[in-house]
Amino acid sequence: MLDPKKVAQNFDAVVERLSTRGGNLDFGDFRALIAERSALYVSLESLQAKRNAANEEMKRAAKQDPAALERLRGDLRTLSQEIKEKERQLAAVEERYQAVLLTLPNLPDPSVPVGTSEADNVVVRTWGEPPRFPFTAKQHFEIGEQQGLLDFERAAKVSGSRFVFYRGDLARLERALVSFMIDVHTERGYTELLPPYLVSRAAMTVTGQLPKFEDDAFETAGPDERFLIPTAEVPVTNYHADEILDGERLPLRYCAFSPCFRAEAGAAGRDTRGLIRMHQFHKVELVKFTKPEQSMEALERMVDDATEVLRRLGLHHRVVLLCTADLGFASMKTYDLEVWLPGAGTFREISSCSNCGDFQARRGMIRFRPAPGEKPQLCHTLNGSGLAVGRTLVALLENYQREDGTVRLPDVLAPYMGGRTELRSA
RNA sequence: GGAGAGCUGGCCGAGUGGUCGAAGGCACCUGACUCGAAAUCAGGCGUACCGGCAACGGUACCGUAGGUUCGAAUCCUACGCUCUCCGCCA
Numbered sequence: 389m390l391d392p393k394k395v396a397q398n399f400d401a402v403v404e405r406l407s408t409r410g411g412n413l414d415f416g417d418f419r420a421l422i423a424e425r426s427a428l429y430v431s432l433e434s435l436q437a438k439r440n441a442a443n444e445e446m447k448r449a450a451k452q453d454p455a456a457l458e459r460l461r462g463d464l465r466t467l468s469q470e471i472k473e474k475e476r477q478l479a480a481v482e483e484r485y486q487a488v489l490l491t492l493p494n495l496p497d498p499s500v501p502v503g504t505s506e507a508d509n510v511v512v513r514t515w516g517e518p519p520r521f522p523f524t525a526k527q528h529f530e531i532g533e534q535q536g537l538l539d540f541e542r543a544a545k546v547s548g549s550r551f552v553f554y555r556g557d558l559a560r561l562e563r564a565l566v567s568f569m570i571d572v573h574t575e576r577g578y579t580e581l582l583p584p585y586l587v588s589r590a591a592m593t594v595t596g597q598l599p600k601f602e603d604d605a606f607e608t609a610g611p612d613e614r615f616l617i618p619t620a621e622v623p624v625t626n627y628h629a630d631e632i633l634d635g636e637r638l639p640l641r642y643c644a645f646s647p648c649f650r651a652e653a654g655a656a657g658r659d660t661r662g663l664i665r666m667h668q669f670h671k672v673e674l675v676k677f678t679k680p681e682q683s684m685e686a687l688e689r690m691v692d693d694a695t696e697v698l699r700r701l702g703l704h705h706r707v708v709l710l711c712t713a714d715l716g717f718a719s720m721k722t723y724d725l726e727v728w729l730p731g732a733g734t735f736r737e738i739s740s741c742s743n744c745g746d747f748q749a750r751r752g753m754i755r756f757r758p759a760p761g762e763k764p765q766l767c768h769t770l771n772g773s774g775l776a777v778g779r780t781l782v783a784l785l786e787n788y789q790r791e792d793g794t795v796r797l798p799d800v801l802a803p804y805m806g807g808r809t810e811l812r813s814a
Numbered sequence: 815g816g817a818g819a820g821c822u823g824g825c826c827g828a829g830u831g832g833u834c835g836a837a838g839g840c841a842c843c844u845g846a847c848u849c850g851a852a853a854u855c856a857g858g859c860g861u862a863c864c865g866g867c868a869a870c871g872g873u874a875c876c877g878u879a880g881g882u883u884c885g886a887a888u889c890c891u892a893c894g895c896u897c898u899c900c901g902c903c904a
Contacts, residue, residue: 430864433873440873443885447832457884464884632824757824761843761859764824 389489389750396422405495408502408712414491421485428478435471442467490593491600494747496712497684497721503711509724510711515695516704518728519787526793527731528785529662532558534793535813538663549660550652550667556814557805558781561797562670564804565777566645569672572697573774578643578674583623585646586614591626594752596718596744603653606667616649620673621771628677629752632764638756639678639686643774646671663778664736670777676770679756680746683768684721687743691723694739694774701798703783704728706735720745723772727779731786738779741772 395402399419406413442464449457496502501510532538537558543551554562574580586608592598592615597605606616617623624644633640648671659665674693678686691707698705710722719742726735746766749755755764788796795811802809 426864429873433864436873439885443832446884461884468884757842760841764861 389747390492390495391746391750392422392489395489395492402495406493408496409493409715410504410713414488416484416488418485418488421481421488425478425481425485428474428481432471432474432478435467435474439464439467439471487599490751493715493717494720494745496715497743497745499684500715500721501709501711503713506711506714508711509714510709512707512709512723514704514706515699516702516728518704519730521730521789521791523791525730525733525786526789527662528729528782530731531785531789531793531795532663535795535811537811537814547667550665552663552666557808557811558814560805561784561801561811562777562781564801565780566670566672568801568804569697569774569777569780570643570645572700573643573672573674573693576693576696578641578693581620581624581627581642581644583617583620583627583644583646585617585623585649587617587622587626589613589615591615591622591629594629595622595625595748596716596751597622600717604651606649606651617646618650619648619671619771619773620644620646621675624673624675625748625754625769625771626752627675628754628767631754633677633754633756633767635679635756635758635762638767639676639682642675644673644675646673663782666778669779672774672777674741674770674772674774677754677756677767678770679758680765680768683743683745683770686768686770687721687723687741690741690770690772690774691725694725694741694772697775697780698725698727698738700800701780701784703780703787705738716740716742718742718744718747720747725773725775727783729783729786731789736779736782737776738783739773739775742770744769744771 390402395418403413403415442460446457446460446464449460501508503509526534529538529540533540535558537555539553539555540551543553570580589598592605597615597618605618608614608616623646624642627642628640647668649668652665652667655665663669674690676683676686676690695705695707705725705727708724708726710724715722722740722742724737725739725741727738728734729736745768748769749766754767754769756767757764784797785795788798790796794813797805797809797811799809
């Protein structure tokens with residue numbers, strides 16, 4: 389959520405900066421609501437002040453003058469009705485006001501390039517070289533199906549499209565990658581969390597998935613409303629909701645493995661083959677809570693932490709700074725990591741690292757006390773994939789494939805694969 | 815799933831329908847004492863919004879949402895959460 393004060397004070401500037409994101413920006417009658425809301429507050433508060441003063445008299449009259457009490461009671465009943473009516477009006481305005489605020493995306497940071505599509509994203513740096521093959525490189529799903537390591541057909545039978553069974557060594561590889569990634573991050577100072585996979589509407593609202601993107605989420609059918617998490621960012625960012633953190637201990641850094649569930653409502657027909665776009669996938673997520681002045685440096689370090697996984701796996705990749713048009717709802721600045729897929733002949737997003745500034749912190753009241761005795765301030769929150777596990781596995785299959793369809797494994801994974809250095813068919 | 819107890823400030827905890835933004839304690843801040851620290855003493859110390867240059871004043875907030883009342887932390891209803899016991903279960 390944007391700072392409502394700043395929006396009210398710099399309305400035109402805010403509209404202008406948000407419009408660089410493209411898309412349709414709906415302020416509704418927000419400007420009028422601001423004025424209406426504050427007028428209602430002023431008149432309500434003066435009525436309340438009047439009532440409080442009158443009640444003081446009641447207190448005295450109750451003891452000294454029972455006759456006057458009855459008379460006063462009549463007047464106050466009217467005043468009370470008036471106040472209740474005012475409160476109803478205010479509640480209605482407040483609801484519309486909040487509804488608009490909750491659908492406004494975060495302001496892009498000034499360092500973010502202005503653009504109109506992903507074509508305006510900026511490649512910041514590239515690591516490694518694409519592997520050369522003396523044969524035509526296959527796509528990951530061709531390798532997986534030929535080797536009996538991936539079974540999309542049976543998954544479709546059991547669950548529908550965009551689901552998969554992993555088999556044998558590949559199932560193990562998925563598990564191995566999770567452990568490997570978490571070990572890299574805990575080694576580098578992150579605290580491991582294993583979060584809940586179902587969360588409340590409130591939690592989804594704090595991180596920004598709701599109220600605007602409800603179509604993308606899976607909701608449970610039980611008596612209690614819950615949402616399947618689309619990323620561990622949701623439970624982990626909410627971990628410190630409604631808390632005042634000790635400023636001395638910031639930044640806090642967490643890594644968390646979880647499955648992720650996405651309806652992919654707007655992606656019908658896209659990436660229909662293979663593991664790239666599933667309703668369910670695994671991800672190791674990084675989340676940081678920082679002071680405002682620390683967050684931009686923390687973002688750079690988070691990108692380095694995520695790319696470290698790619699470096700250790702020897703995967704050619706690049707770092708891309710997203711332009712304003714490609715920024716996520718809650719983000720003020722985002723770097724995507726894109727890994728090279730020789731089979732597909734393209735770079736594919738494998739991680740997205742965002743600085744959300746105080747946008748989520750304001751929604752979730754995530755604060756810190758800079759020093760003992762000082763006032764609490766909003767934290768900045770950051771999140772990034774470290775990494776998307778399924779897509780990492782795709783990259784390994786495509787980058788380490790051999791002509792006969794077998795796949796070599798990077799040495800760093802051997803300890804997690806029982807010493808295995810290649811995938812066996814199953 | 816059944817029965818009971820509870821939910822108050824950063825934390826612990828008192829609170830009779832008006833004298834309660836709320837005792838007391840801890841933590842924290844400032845000062846005194848001290849070479850310094852500890853201990854002790856004095857004062858301060860919630861959040862948000864509105865008005866004001868400021869001092870300060872006003873309003874709201876005692877799990878959440880309603881209700882009763884001139885007036886609710888206090889009474890009523892629903893919901894959420896925590897704890898204890900029973901049942902079930904990995």
